[in-house]
Amino acid sequence: GSLFFSSCTQEYICQCVIKYSGNPPGIPDSSVVEFKIRDKKDEASKKCEANSYNATVDGVTMDEKCRLY
DSSP states (O other), rough: HHHHTTTEEEEEEEEEEEEESSSSSOOOOOEEEEEEOOOOOOOHHHHHHTTTTEEEEEEEEEEEEEEOO
């Protein structure tokens, strides 16, 4: 019975917090994006966290961290 429950597909919410930093004026405030992932918990967590990234363009750094919510 416990194996069945641990491998059960469910719907999870992936929450990504996006933070901007840098010197140029007009940098947007931090924002939060949420979307649904339907999978097993371990797979949903991997898919969610795979959306995290960090990039710097024209002196503005965008840092996005995603986790299951």
